[in-house]
Amino acid sequence: MNNLPVFDYEDIQLVPNKCIINSRSEADTSVKLGEHTFKMPVVPANMQTIIDEDVAEYLAKNGYFYVMHRFDEAARIPFVKKMQAQDLIASISVGVKDYEYAFIDALKAENAVPEFITIDIAHGHSDSVIRMIQYIKEVIPETFVIAGNVGTPEAVRELENAGADATKVGIGPGKVCITKVKTGFGTGGWQLAALRWCAKAARKPIIADGGIRTHGDIAKSIRFGASFVMIGSLFAGHEESPGQTITKDGELFKEYFGSASEYQKGEKKNVEGKKILVPHKGALQDTLTEMQQDLQSSISYAGGRDLESLTKVDYVIVKNSIWNGDSI
């Protein structure tokens, strides 16, 4: 372990190759997950201040992958039915508490089997997650199961062996995460290296979750083994984002809080998340469009025409220096 190269997104620059396309618009950012193809390998975080039913519907209708959060438990079956009645993909989250087993039974009994289920807990390398993966695969085997979160190759292998179709990597790198300071554990500060380490062991897709601060970090995640990236903070603060809009000194902000924060939990117990205010950013589609254009540009610098080309580019480690004192 102590020989493991340790670096994070800001420590890496990808090295360009000769361009083979005539326009960035030729670069194909599409990606397959399970049986479905999506516009780009990016999914907004399954958090209450990032996604609600309207945002989920918008994303699904427009060809983007989404994962609905699990914090309005009773709304989940009606949500799956509503999406499927419109011929849209249903993608929901579950926890691991006892009542979630009855929920899985209910999905089947009510003929509301979603295309995707994400098992969403803080410490995913656990028997509770393994049991839940096995139960979902027993009751509704057709559902694609994403399990997490984890931060080691052993964890990726165990969850894959239990039947997970994809694993989600990232313990504590998130913008509103305080796990790293409250517990001393996690991949905060070396998320990209942890992704690389996990990806070497993975036989199925990995979703890199947390710590993405710029659009270039998406290309870097693909280079280091991710099939998808999950992003919270860059999607917070939009017109469509759930959560209160707040005016402070004449400026508009929106709140973004952690799923393990006291604001989510309603109590101060095992708190591992905080709340921040994010400047109001305008329309969600503008960000999605800019992200896709930047990723198309990344593909052109990789010397290719699709995401595959990003997986092979050379890189250099430039410890903490890519900003040169600048900000975006």
Ligand SMILES: NC(=O)C1=CN([C@@H]2O[C@H](COP(=O)(O)OP(=O)(O)OC[C@H]3O[C@@H](n4cnc5c(N)ncnc54)[C@H](OP(=O)(O)O)[C@@H]3O)[C@@H](O)[C@H]2O)C=CC1
């Ligand atoms: N990606 C990340 O780094 C992190 C993400 N989160 C997010 O916060 C939300 C809440 O997560 P979580 O608290 O796991 O969900 P839950 O509150 O639903 O807890 C899930 C179950 O796991 C138990 N549990 C939770 N943490 C641990 C642990 N460290 N060791 C043993 N058992 C544990 C809980 O019991 P009990 O509460 O009694 O211990 C509970 O039974 C999720 O959305 C998660 O994604 C939270 C922290 C880190």
Ligand SMILES: Nc1nc2c(ncn2[C@@H]2O[C@H](COP(=O)(O)O)[C@@H](O)[C@H]2O)c(=O)[nH]1
């Ligand atoms: N440690 C915690 N992590 C959390 C919490 N709520 C969400 N998350 C994770 O953060 C990412 C988003 O990260 P970002 O850097 O893109 O903002 C999210 O997908 C979760 O995995 C929390 O309360 N504590």
